Structure formats: C-alpha cells, structure tokens
Amino acid sequence: MTKRQKRLTLVLGVLAGVAIATGLILNAFRDAMVFFVTPSEVMAMTEMPERKFRIGGLVEAGSVVRDQQTVQVTFRVTDTAVSVPVTFEGILPDLFREGQGVVAEGRIDSQGVFHADKVLARHDEEYMPAEAQAAIERAGHPPGAGKGY
Amino acid sequence: MLPELGNFALVLALCLAIAQSVLPLIGASTGNEPLMRTGRSLAVGQFVFLVFSYFALTWAFVVSDFSVEYVARNSNLALPMQYKITAVWGGHEGSLLMWVTILAAWGVAVAAFSKALPREMLARVMGVLGMVSVGFLAFTVLTSNPFNRLLRVPADGADLNPLLQDPGMIVHPPLLYMGYVGMSVVFAFAIAALISGRLDAAWARWSRPWTTVAWCFMTLGIGVGSWWAYYELGWGGWWFWDPVENASFMPWLVATALIHSLAVTEKRGGFKVWTLMLAILAFALTILGAFIVRSGVITSVHSFAADPDRGIFLLGMLAVTLLGALLLYALRAPRVGFGGGFGWYSRESLLLGNNVLLAVACAAVFVGTFYPLALDAFGLGKISVGPPYFDSVFLPLMIPLLFLVGIAPQVAWKLADPVETARQLRWAFLAALAISVVWPLTMGLWKPLTALGLGLAAWILLTAALDIRNRMMRRRSQGIGSMVRSLRPSFFGMHLAHAGLAIVVVAISMVNSYEVDRDVRLGPGETASAGGFEFTLMGVEPVRGPNYDADQATIIVTRNEAHVAVLTPQRRYYDSQPENPMLQASLNRRPTRDVYVSLGERLEGEAWLVRLHYKPYMFWMWTGGLLMAFGGFLAAADRRYRLARDRAFITEEGLAPPKRPVGREVLE
Numbered sequence: 001m002t003k004r005q006k007r008l009t010l011v012l013g014v015l016a017g018v019a020i021a022t023g024l025i026l027n028a029f030r031d032a033m034v035f036f037v038t039p040s041e042v043m044a045m046t047e048m049p050e051r052k053f054r055i056g057g058l059v060e061a062g063s064v065v066r067d068q069q070t071v072q073v074t075f076r077v078t079d080t081a082v083s084v085p086v087t088f089e090g091i092l093p094d095l096f097r098e099g100q101g102v103v104a105e106g107r108i109d110s111q112g113v114f115h116a117d118k119v120l121a122r123h124d125e126e127y128m129p130a131e132a133q134a135a136i137e138r139a140g141h142p143p144g145a146g147k148g149y
Numbered sequence: 150m151l152p153e154l155g156n157f158a159l160v161l162a163l164c165l166a167i168a169q170s171v172l173p174l175i176g177a178s179t180g181n182e183p184l185m186r187t188g189r190s191l192a193v194g195q196f197v198f199l200v201f202s203y204f205a206l207t208w209a210f211v212v213s214d215f216s217v218e219y220v221a222r223n224s225n226l227a228l229p230m231q232y233k234i235t236a237v238w239g240g241h242e243g244s245l246l247m248w249v250t251i252l253a254a255w256g257v258a259v260a261a262f263s264k265a266l267p268r269e270m271l272a273r274v275m276g277v278l279g280m281v282s283v284g285f286l287a288f289t290v291l292t293s294n295p296f297n298r299l300l301r302v303p304a305d306g307a308d309l310n311p312l313l314q315d316p317g318m319i320v321h322p323p324l325l326y327m328g329y330v331g332m333s334v335v336f337a338f339a340i341a342a343l344i345s346g347r348l349d350a351a352w353a354r355w356s357r358p359w360t361t362v363a364w365c366f367m368t369l370g371i372g373v374g375s376w377w378a379y380y381e382l383g384w385g386g387w388w389f390w391d392p393v394e395n396a397s398f399m400p401w402l403v404a405t406a407l408i409h410s411l412a413v414t415e416k417r418g419g420f421k422v423w424t425l426m427l428a429i430l431a432f433a434l435t436i437l438g439a440f441i442v443r444s445g446v447i448t449s450v451h452s453f454a455a456d457p458d459r460g461i462f463l464l465g466m467l468a469v470t471l472l473g474a475l476l477l478y479a480l481r482a483p484r485v486g487f488g489g490g491f492g493w494y495s496r497e498s499l500l501l502g503n504n505v506l507l508a509v510a511c512a513a514v515f516v517g518t519f520y521p522l523a524l525d526a527f528g529l530g531k532i533s534v535g536p537p538y539f540d541s542v543f544l545p546l547m548i549p550l551l552f553l554v555g556i557a558p559q560v561a562w563k564l565a566d567p568v569e570t571a572r573q574l575r576w577a578f579l580a581a582l583a584i585s586v587v588w589p590l591t592m593g594l595w596k597p598l599t600a601l602g603l604g605l606a607a608w609i610l611l612t613a614a615l616d617i618r619n620r621m622m623r624r625r626s627q628g629i630g631s632m633v634r635s636l637r638p639s640f641f642g643m644h645l646a647h648a649g650l651a652i653v654v655v656a657i658s659m660v661n662s663y664e665v666d667r668d669v670r671l672g673p674g675e676t677a678s679a680g681g682f683e684f685t686l687m688g689v690e691p692v693r694g695p696n697y698d699a700d701q702a703t704i705i706v707t708r709n710e711a712h713v714a715v716l717t718p719q720r721r722y723y724d725s726q727p728e729n730p731m732l733q734a735s736l737n738r739r740p741t742r743d744v745y746v747s748l749g750e751r752l753e754g755e756a757w758l759v760r761l762h763y764k765p766y767m768f769w770m771w772t773g774g775l776l777m778a779f780g781g782f783l784a785a786a787d788r789r790y791r792l793a794r795d796r797a798f799i800t801e802e803g804l805a806p807p808k809r810p811v812g813r814e815v816l817e
Binding site for chain 1: 490492493498501502505506509512513516517520530531532533534535537538541542545546668669670729730731732747749750752753754756758760
C-alpha cells in the first residue's frame, strides 16, 4: 500500500469505529430512556404503559402507610390536583417526608397502582427534586416552599 | 477584621493574576526578558495572598465568627474542631477559595520546577495560568465571596451538612481539586505550544509528568468519592452515574487518553494536534464539571434561575475558553501538524485505538448527562437515563480497551508483526482463559460476564508480568542489580497502573454479579440472611455523639453458625436538624468481601427496618484505584523527565535534542 492508501485505511477504520459507537450510544439511549410523567398525566392515560417511567410531586400528607410486618410502604404522590397511589418495598431515603417533594421510578399496574423500585427524595434541605417541582407547576400550583437560601 | 483582610488579599491576588495574564505574554512576544520573568514572581505573590486569604477563612471557622455569612451557614458551636476546619470547603464559596488556592499552588510549582524551560515557553505557560486564575478569582470575588458579612449576627450557625461530617469528606475535595486544577497546567502547556507553533518531543516530555500527576490526583479524588458514597451514604452502591460523578469522570477519561497520546507525541512525535485537542478538552470539561456542580442546574433547574449569576459566569468562562482555544487551534494546528506516520499494526495504532475508545466513552457519558438537561432546558420534556444506559454503552467499549491494555505495551513502535505478538502472548492468553473459566466457580455460580471481566483482568496482569520478566531477562548477563535497574520508574509505574485497572475490573465484575442487597424487618433476636451470612438483631440503644443523638443497633453476623462480626449501624439525629435522621452504616471488611448493614426506620414494637449488604471483592476496588494512582506517581517521578528539563538548555541554545534511537530499549 502507498502511504496515502494507508492513511485512508486508518481514517476509514477510525470513522467506522466512531459510527459503530454512535449507533451503540443511540441504541442504548433509546432502551434506557425513562420518561417523566406527572400524576395528572397518569390519570389521563387510557392504557397503562409497559415501560418504566418516573412520576413526581409531593408526598400527600397523611398518606404514608408503613406495613408493620413486612418492608412494604404505600403512599400517594400528588401534584396538588390529583394523586397516584405508590407502593415501595424497602427503606425510604433519609429525606423522604410527607408534604415534601418526591420522585418515584417504576411501573404501573392495571389497577393504577405505581410499583416503585426506586424512590428519590430531596437531595438536601434546600431544594426539592426538579421533577417534583415541575409536576406541581404543570398542575398550576407553583409552590412557595422548598427553597432555602 | 481578619475576614476583611482575607477579602482584601483575595482581591489583591486577582490584581496580580490580571498582571500575570498580560505581562509575561507581552514579554514573550516582544522578547523582553524582564517582562517574561514577571510571571514567576507574580505567581508566587498570588499564592502568598491566597494562602493568607484561605487561613483567614479557616480562622473564622475556628473561632466560630458567625458574622461571616458563609461560616454561619456551614458551621456551628457544637461542630467538632476537625469538621470546623474541613467545613471551609464544605460549601460553594469556601470550596471555590480552595480551588483558586490550589491553582496558585500549581502555578508556583510550575515556576519552581520548570527553570530549564525555554524562557518564552515558561512565560507563555505562566501567562495562560494567569488567565485561568483571573477567571476563577473573578468568579469567586464577583459571585461567591466567602467573606460576605451578615448585618445581624446569629447566636449560632446552621451546621455543616451532616453528610459531610465524615473523614472521607476531609480528603475527597482537596484531592479532586488537585486533579481538576492540574488540568489547567496541562492546558497552559498546550496553549503555549499553540502560540509558539512549536511542538516537539521536549514539549511532550515537559507536559507528561504534569499531566500524569494531575491524573493521579483525579484518580484518588474519584476513588475516595466513590468510597465515601459507598460507605457514608449507605446505599450499597459505589457508582451511581450521577451527573456530579460524571462531571469528574469525563475529564478523567480524557486525561487518560491524553496520557497515552502524549506518550506517542514524546516518543514518536506523532498525534501532535490530537494531543493538543485532548489537553484543551480535558480543561474545558473541568470547567463544565464546575458548572454542573455549582450552578445548581442539577439539583433543580429552578435554583439555577434563583442564582443565575454563577451558572452564567461559568458558562461564559467555558465559552471564552473554548472559543479562544479553538480559534487559536484552528489558526496554529496546521503549523504543528499531526506528526510522524506509522504502520497499521504498531504501538501507535493500538494507542490510537485506546484514544478512540476513551474519547467515545467520554462522549457517551456526555450525551447521557447532558441530553436530558438540554431537553429540559428547551422545554421538550423531562427524561432521565440511568445506570442501564451507561452500563450498556460502557461494556462494549471497555472490552476491547482492556484487551488492548494487555497488548500495546509489548508491541514495537512504527511497525510490528501481529504474528510475533500472538506468539509472545499465547501462553498469557491461554492462562487468562483458564482463569476466566475457573475463578467465577469460586463464587458458586458461573456467569459469562463475570468470566469475561475476570479473564480480561487476568490478561492484563499476566501480560504485564510477562513484559516485566522479559525486560529483566534481557539484562540477565549483567547481574541482578542491572536487572532491577532496567525496571525504570516510568516502565514499572505504567504496569502498576495497568495492574490497578485490572484489580478494579475484578472488583466490578464480582460485585456486579454477586452482590446482595436486602431490606428486611428485624425484631429483637430475629435473624435474616443475605449472601450466605446470617444477621441477628440483638437490640437497639440510644447513644450520644459529639453533636448528635443516635439509635445504635447491635447486629451479630454469623456464617454457618460461626461468628463473623458484631456490627453497630446508627441512625443519627444531628442537633441542628433532628428531623432528618442520617444513616451511618457499619461494615466488616475482608479481602474478598464486605458485609455491611444500615439501620432504617423503627417499626411497631421493637422491630426495625434493616438493610443488609453482601459485597464481594469491594476491597479490590479501592486497592486497585490506589495502585493506579501510585503507578502514575511513580511514572511521573522518572528521572528521565528531570534529565529532559536539563537538556532543554541545549534546545534553547538552538541545538536539536539528541536523536533518539528507535529500538527495543526505548520502548517503555
């Protein structure tokens, strides 16, 4: 091969590698993408999606019920307009509170109960999860709470 | 009074930085030697003022001067003294002050250790470092001054975030900042090379140790951060693909590519413009990391709006850096050129493979981190991509990368023979294959992915051992002393770092396949099992810490009736925020597994929620990380680089650097 051909082969090789990688990234992205849905949007669903998704909002006051014999806990996530029942098995995050922002990731069953396999609460004292805040704002009730300094 | 002096010193440092970003560059372009020399003294002056400023802030914490807003927010009277001192970098403003202080320290180090650099080159490096300093100091003074006073002085401060009251927190940020900030030095070298349009082997030899040292600190910082998340957060994970973690991982990936690309630039004069591009990108990614962490864009898009100045300032800095650097790059890179050619199978081509894989990995992390943010910022909906995305992208990228790690060090520069490599490495390959079959069986269940991971790790370790052996055997006739001396630090350090990587791969393969995390309800005397261990709750008592109350459980761990450990996880209620309990995990570590437990909520009666973890080979993760950093430090300490500095005098006088022979003896 001439020098020119060699260089061309090299460039083509790198390009092919990058193309494969791009395909890989896009494919993985499509599979792993988790959409965010507000409680109002969940209520408006006509058929329940198979995919995992996230819901966010406030933990409805007085809705947290901890089963005393198992590790199951149930609560309702509200965007101040409607609320969705959620069940979760395990230890909730440190900063999980009634009346505070929360995001849950999981699947919904045909009864409309959301089975969370991940629950995220506020990161620290000062903020609420962005998604929770967005859910409340989309429902038309901008909250004053949740901001610190 | 002291805080005002600290503030004054901070502003003075900014003034010196402004001078440093102008004078040496003018000197370098006009050939004015006194002006060129100002760079060094200005850097020292800046450092002195910043150290003073830093101590002024520390003192405010030590004496609990709550008239300083930052102290009032991040400390209180009951905070133990060691955490008062570390609280200096526990919040945004103070950590930024630490950042600029470390930046100034790197500047002084460059000035001190680069006396043999050509004058113009050193002046330009100092000038660019001055510009970086101006950016971060202006950011501190204008948007995040840690010395702001409160008009009404509170009787007590708020508190340091209890999560940060941990030894991991003491070392994690300084290490990571050392790494981040070290990238500015690499960037300064790259820009200086672009300004002069000259990029030779000597330049690469000067840049290499700085890059490697910065990379080592970054590795340590990321490792400690991972350890801290694993232990202190008690979630049982060691890496979450969280945007803040990704912010540190992206520059690390690029810096890793840069180290390898610099090797080609130094040894073979190749990859020149690519090396410069990586140096610019690594630095830009550290600013981007600062933006992610500090603008509030992650915790909440709305807190970004609440404090837009910081985010906009950092974005502006990123834009100026990238535009300026890339413009210069576009103008000058053609003059620098790509450098020497090489055969399709050679160490260069394999290192090119390394660079492409690492760059793509970085791009994948970038997409996964920023695409959801961008989508949200433009109001196109909210999505998130979690660990499944990163896992499925990383796996196919890392497999060929790890395979290459075993081959590239053994392959000659310029042109090599794949048949020869195959012949050399066939036994290592077969042994690695055997290990990949047998090792997973020790865990009771054979899994293909674990086998692949362990096989690749064994492949790296075996080929490294083989390479070391071959090198020593070549000097066999000259006695044992000569054999040991043939293992030059740069050669041995490289293999140590690769071995560290292999050990981390072992940990990842094992823990991902065989870990067990269980949340259980335990009453007094009740037992639950996880990973072959039995956990019995003996009881829970209240205990008192220096600034918190805690419920402390006593849990006895046994395996097949044999006693293993007594674990005492706590649920802490800090005095400053008793309504927010914090988990404090308790851990029992052995070389091939961790068991640890964290204490959740109390249920009715005396029962508690308890999280049980069984984590095989976690210890290898931290050991591997340490080994990588140690290998890097060793390589950077090679005498070769110091000799290179002395040789620079010759280059400066117009003599070409000695032609290096191309042969086996310079292949490290």
